[in-house]
Amino acid sequence: MEPVVRLLADLVAIPSMNPMGRGHAGKHYQEQALADFIGSFLRQHGIDAQMQEVAPGRPNVVGIIDVKAPQTLLLEAHLDTAQVEGMTIEPFDPQIRDGRLYGRGSCDTKGSLAAFLQGTADVMTGVPTSNVVLLFVSDEEYRFTGAQHAVRCGLKADFGIVGEPTRLGIVRAHKGVTRWRIVTKGVAAHSAYPDRGKNAIYAMSKVLAQLEDYGNRLLRGERHPVLGTPTLSVGVIEGGQAVNVVPDRCWVEIDRRTLPGETARKAIEGVNTVLQDIPDWEAEAPYLAVAGMEISEDAPVVRRLESSITDVLGRATLESASYATDAGFYNSAGIPTVVFGPGDIAQAHTEEEFIELHQIHQAVDIIRRFLTT
Template sequence: MAERSLVELLEELIAIPSVNPDTTNDRSCSGELRIGEYVAAYLEARGFCIEWQDRETGRPNVIASFGPESAAARTLLLEAHLDTVGVDGMSRPPFKSVVENTRLYGRGACDDKGPMAAALHALRPPVLDALVSRGIRVVFVGAMGEEKGNIGAERLVERGFKADMALILEPTDLAIVHAHKGALWFEVEVRGRAGHGSDPARGVSAIAAMTEIIRFLGSETDEAAARTSNPVLGKPTLNIGSIHGGASVNIVPDRCVIEVDRRLLPEEDGSLLIEQTQAKLDQMKRVGQTTGHEIRIIKMGMPFHTASDSALVAGLSAACTACGLRPKTEGAAWYSDAGALSKVCPEIVVFGPGSIRQAHTVDEYIELEELERGSKILELFLGKI
C-alpha cells in the first residue's frame, strides 16, 4: 500500500461501511469484515503478523502483532472498535467524508475511525523499531461488536489474550481516561395471579410486588453510595430504564418486567447484587407476594481503574506535554471495551482524538487539528514507553 496521509487514511476508513448489524436492517452497509480486511492489509504492509478471530462469521476481530515473541517481552495492546452505529437521518453522506472548515464529517469520524486512524498512522517504522528495541511487542486489535455489548473485546478475553498495558482508542478529547464505571444491566420478571380488579385480594399483583423490588434496588444503591465512593468516579447509580406489566385497569396484573441499569464502582461486585436480588425475590415468593420470578442478565460490564501514577498514564501525559497540551486525566461515566479487557490487562487507559459528544450523532465529525495532534501524541508515546 502506498503511504497515505492521516486524513486520507481516515477518509478511506469512513468509505468502508461497518455499521453494527444489531443497529440496522440494511445488510449492504453492515458488518466488520471489510474494514477488518483493510486494517489487516494496512498493518501487514508495515510488517505485522495477522491473525483473525471468527473471520468465517463475517464479524471478526483482527489481531495484528509486531515484535518479540519471547516470554520476557512486554505486550502493549492498542485496541479500536471496527463497528459504527447506524446512519439513519445523517445530515451528510455517511460514507463519503466531507471537510468543512476545520472539521471532517462522516460516520465513524470520531467514533471510532478517527482514533483508529490516529493510532494506525502513528505505527510507523521508526516507532516500531523503538518499541522492539525496548523489548515491547505491540498488538493492534480491530474489535467487532463494541456498540452492542462489547462482544469483540469479550471474545478476545475468552480466547486467552493477555497484555501488560492497553490503550483503548476512543474519542476522549485527548483526555487520559484511566477509570470508568462498570455497567450491570439486567431484567427482573415477577409473576402473580390474575383476578378481577373489584376483588384484588383473590389475585396476586405482580405490579405491587415489583414496587417492592424497585424500593429494594433503590435502598441497595443508596447503601452502596454511603459505603463506597471513588475519588475519580464518584458514586454508584441506579436507573430503572423500562417497566412493563398489566393488561387492563380492572384486572390484577399477573406479570411485570423491569430493566435495570446499575453503574458499578471498581470496589463493587455486580454478582453479589444479583445474588441479593435473587434472595429477596425468593423470600417474596415464600410469603406469597409473587407466584414466581426470573432474573436475566443483559450485560455484566466490568469497571476499571488504573492508578493515575502508573507508567502508562505518565507516558501518555509526557507525550501530551511534549505536544503542547496540558495533560488531563479523568474518569468517565460511559462504558467501553476497557471494562472487558481490564480482566486480562493490569494497566489500561482510554484515549483518542474527537469528542464523545459527537459520537452517534447525525452530524458526526472530528476536528482535523485534534486528529493530527492525537496521532502525534500517540507517536511520541509509542516511541518512548
C-alpha cells in the same frame, strides 16, 4: 489530503453499525467489511494480521508486531458504531468542513482507529522499541463480546490503550456496568374478572418503588474519590398482552453502574436484598457485566503516555469517566489499560457526529512517540 485523513475517511465510508440485538441484518450491520479493510492496511505495512471470528460476519482483527522486545504494548479500538437513524448529515459519505470530518463513527471511535493505524504504520518504517498488539474488536456498543473473545483467546500484553474519544486526555479510572432483567410472574385472566388472575404489573410496581428508593440511597452513599457513587437506573419496562387481559408477565431492565472492585455479583445481591420482602419476582442472570477500572497515576502505562502527550501538547490531563469501556476486561485480565483518543464524547452517537482533525494529527504524533519511547 494527508494520509491519516484519507484513512479516516475510508474507515467512516465503510458502514459497521452495531445491530444492538434488534434483528437488523445485512453487511452494514456487521464489522466484516471494515475488518477486511484494516487487515489489508496492516499487511500493506508489513504487519501480520489475523481475524478472530466472534460471531458470523463479526470478527476481531489482530495485528502483531514482534520485534523480540521485552515489552509488548496493546492498542485497541472497536470497529462498530452507533446506528444512523435520525442523523442530519450523510453518515457514510464523510465531509470535511472547518477542520472537522463529519460522519457516523468519525468520533466514536474511528478517529482512534485511524490514529492507531497511522501511528503504527509510520513507526514501521523504522524499528519499534516494543512489540505491539493491535486489536480491533467487534460489538463494543452493545454486549462487549469482541473484547471478551480476545481475552478468552489468550490476549497478552504488558500494558495498553483503549481508543475512545477522550479529547486526548488519559482516562485512568472508569465505572463498570452490570445489566440484567427482573421478571414478575402472575396469572392471566379476563380483565372483567381480575380476582381470578394475578396481576404481574402490580407486582412490578412494588419492585419498582423499592428500586427507585435503593437508587436514591446509592446516590447518597459512599463515594469513590474520583468516580463518585455507584448508580442504579431502570431503563426499560414491558408487560401485559392486551388491556382486556390480566397480565401474567412483566419485566424491567436494570442498569447498575459499579465502582472498580465492585463485582456484578455483589451489585445483584444488593438489589436482591432490597427486594427480599416482595413476592413474585425473579432476577435473570446478567446479560452484561463490564468491570470498572482504576490505574494508579504512577503506573508505567500512565507515565509513558503522559510523557508522549506532554511532548506534543505541552501538558497531559488525567481523568475519570462514568461510562464503561473494553478497558474493564483488559484490566481484569491483568493488562493495565487506560483509555485515550482523539474526539469529544459529546459528539459520539449524535445526529451530526464529527471529529476535529487537528486532534487526529496530534493523536498520530502521540502514538508514534508512545511506540518508540
